[in-house]
Amino acid sequence: MYKIGLIVNPIAGMGGRVGLKGTDGRKILQKAKSLGAISFSPKRASAALKPLSVIQDNLKLITCPGDMGENEAISCGFVPDIINGIKSKETTFADTQKAARILRDRGVDLLLFAGGDGTARDIYVAIGTTLPVIGIPTGVKIHSAVFASSPSRAGELSLLYLQKKVHKLREVEVMDIDEQAFRNGIVKARLFGYLKIPYERRCIQGRKLGSLPSEEIIQKAIAEDITEGMNNDFLYIIGPGTTTRAIMQRLSLSCTLLGVDAVYKKEVIGLDLSERELLKLVNKEKAKLIITPIGGQGYIFGRGNQQLSPQVIRKVKRENIIIIATYNKIVSFKGSPLLVDTGDLSLDRELSGYVQIVTNYHERTVYRVKF
Amino acid sequence: MKTKLRNYHAVCWDEPIIYELNRNGERAILVPEVDKKITETVGDGISSIPKSMRRKNAPQLPALSQPQVLRHFLHLSQETLGIDFNIDIGQGTCTMKYNPKIHEQFVNSEKVAEMHPYQDESTSQGLLEIMYKTEQLFKEISGLDRFSLHPGGGSHGIYAISSLIYAYFKSRGEEDKRDEIITTIFSHPSDAAAPKVQGYKIIIIYPDDNGCPDIEALKKVVSERTAALLITNPEDTGIYNSKIAEFAKIVHDSGGLCGYDQANANGLLGITRAKEANFDLTFFNLHKTFSSPHGCGGPASGIVGVTNKLAKFLPVPVVDYDKKNNKYFLDYDRPDSIGKVKDFYGVIPVILRAYAWIMSLGAEGLREVSNVAILNNNYIMKKLLELRGVSMAFPEHKHRIEQVRYSWEKLTKETGIDTEDIQRRIFDFGTHYWTSHEPWLIPQPFTIEPSESYSKDDIDEFVAILGQIVKEAYEEPKKLKDAPHKSSVHHIDHDVLDDPAKWAITWRAYKKKYNGYFQRK
C-alpha cells in the first residue's frame, strides 16, 4: 500500500494571471480577486494526480479538507483520507505548516504539494528534510528548485518514487525572495532552507561515454580540491549551501547549512556568524571567502546575504573569493552570467567580469559575473 | 513526391543467453591433436606445471555445436543497428558514414591478418609502406610535420597529446610551472579527462552569447601556468569558432601550446587545416571521418600529428623511409620519445582502411566529402527547424558546419514529451539518434550529423520520421511515452543496474544472485 500526502495551496498563482507577482498577504489577494483572478492551483494539482491513477487501488491518499486537497483528489477519482484540525476554507500558511506536520506523522512516503515559493517555505518550516516532497508548480514566482517542470511531471515523478523506480533523494534550495522588492523589479534572494526531492534518473541511459557523476560526488570532489589547497595562514569564511557544506564535511567539522561559518587552521572558530562578528574576524586576520551561487538566478552576492556585507567583502578582497559550484548548478543558469548585488554599486562593478569557479577536483570553469 | 514512412519492425529473436543453450559434451570445433611422437617424448604436458598452478576445474563455458553457435550470434547481429542498415545521421559527433566494403577485402587478406609485428622488416615492407604513406597523407591534410599512428582511439589520441605536451615542457624545465590545460565545455569530455591522467589541472571555458568559446574568458585565464589549449573545432554544436587563430595566438603568446581535437573534421577537409590556424598538435579519428567502421565501439584509431618542434617526443617506433636503400623501417632511435602509449605500432586494419579511402578520393574527393557534409547539414537544418517545437542551440548564430545540436525545449514545454521519449520512439522507424554529452547545457538536446554518405531522399526520410514523431507528441503523446513498440525488446527496467546487490555483469554473477528470471535468491 503506497501512502502519499497532498497539500494544495488554493490561492497560489492567482496573482500572475492579473499581472501581480504572488499572493502573499491579504491585501494582494483581495486585489487579485477584485481583478477577476480565479484560483487555478486546484486544476494544476489535479493534473499532477492523474498519473497516479494507475496505482489508485493500492494508494492511500491523505490530504486536507476542501480546496486544500480533498476536492482535487475527489475530482480525480480518488477516495482520500482527510486529516483533522485543518479548516476547509480560507486557509492560511499556518494551516499549510500544520498539515505538513500531520501528514509526516501519518507516515506518508511522499508529500506532494501545489503552490509557489511561499508554500515551499511553509513546508520547509514545518518538516525540513525529514520527508521527501515534490512541488507542483502553480504560482507565478518559482525560485525554489523543489518544483517539477510541470504538474504532470510532478505526478510522474511521484509515481516513480512510490514504485521505488527512483529512490535517490537530493536536497534542493528553498528561496526567500523579498516580495515587496520583487514587485518593484528588484530581486533580493536569500537561501531560506532545503527540501528533499526524489532525484530523477532518466529512462534512457544514453551512456555513449558513461555518466557524469552525481551532484553529491562532484561536491565531494570540489571539497577535496578546496581542502587540499587550504592555507593555514588564512581564515576561511564558508558561505551557505550544500556545496560549501561538503567542505565542512570533508574536514569533519560541524556547520550551519544556511548560515555563514568560519574556519581557521581546519578548526571551526564560529558558526552562523552575524555581519558584526564577521567584520571583527576579517579585520583581524587575512581571510578567504568560499561561496556558492544560490537559487536559479545565480546570485553569488545578493542583497539578501546580510552577513556578507560590502564591508566584509571589501576586507576579504576579490582575489580571495573562491566560488564553487557543480555542473548542474551552472547548467541551471542557462547561459546567463552570475549576478552580484551587494548594495554597493562600485563593489559590484569590481566583482564583475570573469571568475574561475571550482567545478571539480583540479578543474575550474570560467564564467561571467555581472551586476 | 511525399516521403513514405516505413512500417518497420526490428528483428526480434527473443534470444536466450548463450548459457541457456548449453548441452554438456557438445563440441563446436575440434582442436588439432598432438602428434603421438610428441606425447611419447614429453608426456601429457600438464604434469610439467607446478601443482598449485594447474587449473582444477574446467572453465564453465557453454558447450554448443557449431551451427548453434553461429545461429546464436547471427541472431544477435540481426538485433543490432549498424550504419549499413539505416539512415544513421542521428548519432551526432560520431560521423557515421559509409564504410566501403572493398576495404574489408584488404584488411581480411592474409597479407594483413597473418602478419606478426616483430617479423623481419624485409618481410613487412608492404605494411610499413602503407603506414609511411598514410603519415604523408595526413601531413598534407593537416599541414603538420610528423605523425604517430599509435593511439587506439580519439580519447587515446588526446591522452597521447597530453603526454607530448608534458614532455615538451619537461625538456624546458617548466613541467611544474605549466600545470594547467584550457578547454571548452563543448569540446569532447576527454579533452578534460585525459590530461587529468597526466596530472594537469583543467580550466573550462563556456560559450559566449554567440555560441563560440568566450575569447575574453580565455584572455583572463591564460597565464604562465598554461601548458596548452585543447579544443574541438567545430564544437559539438556544429559552430566553427571563427576566432580560432586568435585563440591560438593568445595561448602562444603566453608560451603555451595548442592542441586541435579534430573529431569533427568531416566538414573541414581541404577547406581549412590545423596548420593555418597555427596549432602545434592535432589528432584525427580514423574511425569517424576517415571511414573505418566503428565495430560496436572499436577497434579504432586516433593518430596524432605535431609540428617539428614536438616530433622528437613522439612514441616509438615511427616509420621512416631509407631512400638510399628504398626500404621502409621502424625507427626506435628516438632518445627524447615519451616511450609508448600503445602496444606495437597502431591499429593496422583501421589505418589501412583510412589510407585506402583517401587514395580512392584524392584531394578533390576529400574536398567534395566536406562540401557535401556541409550541404547536407545545412539542408537538414533548414527542414528540421521548420518542425514544430524544434529549436537550435544558439539560434542567433546562423551558420553550422557539419552537425547541429538542436533542442526540443519548446516541444517539451508544450507537450511534456522530452528528448528521451522521442529517442525511444524513433527506434520504431528503423533508426536512432543521440542526445548530447553531459552536462546538458542545451536542454532536451539532440545532435544530428548527416555525413556525405546520405542522399537527399535519405535526409528527407529522416525529416519525415521526426515530423511524424512531432505530430504524435502533440496529438498522441502516449505513443511516445510507451515507446519503443517495435524494437527487439520492450521497456527495460534499469533499476537493478544501480544496486550492487542486484547488478550482474556476468552470467556467473547473475546465477549467484538470482533464480530463474530475476527472482532474488
Added chain:
Amino acid sequence: MNSKKIVYPYIPNSEPQVQKEMLQEIGANSINELFSDIPEKLLLHKKMNLPKPFLSEYELKRYIESILSKNSTCKENINFLGAGCWQHYVPAVVDEVIHRSEFLTAYAGEPYEDHGRFQAGFEYASMMGDMLEMDVVSIPTYDWSQAASTSLRMSCRITGRNEVIVSKIINPNRLLVIKNYCNPNVNVVMLDFDSKTGLADINDLEKKISNKTAGVYIENPSYLGSIESNGAKLSEIIHKAGALFLVGVDPSSLGVLTPPINYGADIVCGDLQPLGIHMNYGGGVAGFIATRDEKEFVSEYPSRLFGIAPTENGEWGFGDVMWERTSFANRESSKEFVGTAAALWGIAASVYLAVMGPEGMQELGKGIIQRSLYAQKEIGKIKGVKVPVFQAANYSEFVVDFNNSGKNIKEVNKALLKKGIFGGKDLSKDFPQFGQSALYCVTEIHTKEDIDKLVFALKEVF
C-alpha cells in the same frame, strides 16, 4: 576546358543536379556561402597536394594489393614469434560473425535498437568471467598495456596510495606504456626476478613493498615464458602490506593454468588477441580487466560495464552498470577517460570461447604445452644451444640461449629467414644479462613437422 564533375560512389549528393536543388531549398547560391564562419585567412586556397586518386574500385584494389603483396606472411613462412602477439588458429565462425555488417558498423546505440550488441558484450564478459573465475569483466580497452596501466591506477584509487611495484620480466614495451601512464603522479618501482627461474624475486619484493605500495603487478606466464609457482607466497606478502595483487595473463592459457584469483589476485588483466583475433601486425590487440564483484572495485573502472536487466515483457535486457566512487583520498582521483577502444575484438573473443567450449580450451592449453616442451627438448639437443634457460615450467614461450653457438641472434634469424622461418625475438638488447638469447613461441598451429623443420634449420646454421 570544364571536365565533367566527378560523381563519387560514396557521396550521393555529389551529383550536380541534386546539389542545385538542395542549395535552392536552403536559399544559398553556393556551398562556400555555408561556411562563411571560417575566416578568409584560414581557408586553404590551393588544392591539397595529395597523390592522384584511384577512382575506380578495380584500380584501387590493384594498387593496394600491389603494396600488400610486398609482405611475406606467417602463412607463407613458419612463425615462432610471440612476445605479446601470438599466432593461434581463428575458427571460421569467429570471422563470419565479426564480419557481419551489423556488428562491424554499429556504434553507440541504446540497448533497444542495439540489443544484440549489448547481449554480445554481456556474453563476452560472462565467458571471460568463466575463464578467469571472476564476476566482473570490463568492456575491452586498447590493449594489454592499457589494461595493466589502468589496473595499476585502479589499485592506487582503491588503496589511496601512490606507489606501485612492477615486475621486470614484462615486455619492455609494456613497461614504457605503464611508465608513461603512471607519469608523474604514480611512482613505479621495479621488481627483480630470479635469474635462475625467471620468476618474481620474493626477497626483492619483501624489501621493496611498504605501506606506500598500492599494487604489485606480475605476469603469469612471464614475458620470458616461466609459469609462476609462488603465487600464494606473493599474495601473502602483498596483502600483508595492504596492497593489491595484480596479475597479467594470456587468457588462452587459462584452460590449463589456474585463474589468478585462486592464488590471491585482486585485479587480473591481459590481452584478448589470442582468443580468435588475427595478429594484424599488432593491430588485433585488446585489453581486459577483471575484478571481484565488490563496489570498491566496480566503482573504479573507467570503462563501461554492461549488466543484465529485466524488461516489462520478461525478455533479457541490458544496460550500463552505474556506480559512483565515494572516496577521494588522494591526488589520484581522476577516473581516467573512456573512449572508443576495441569492442569488436571482444565479440570475437566471445565467439571464440563459445566455439572452443570448455573442452576445447583445455585441449588447446594442453597441446600447446606439449608442443612447446617438444620444441624445447629437440632444440636443446643442438650443440652450442641451451634450452631451457630457466628452471621453471613454461606455457607457449621459452628462451633459447645461443651464447655458445658462435652466432648472434641477428645472424641466426637471418639464416632462418632464408629458409622461410621466423626465428624467436631477439632479447639481447632488452635483457642483456642473457646475452644472445631469443624468445621462441610454439602454439597449436605448429605441427611436429614445423618444429622439426626449425630444429633442422637451426642445426644447419651452426
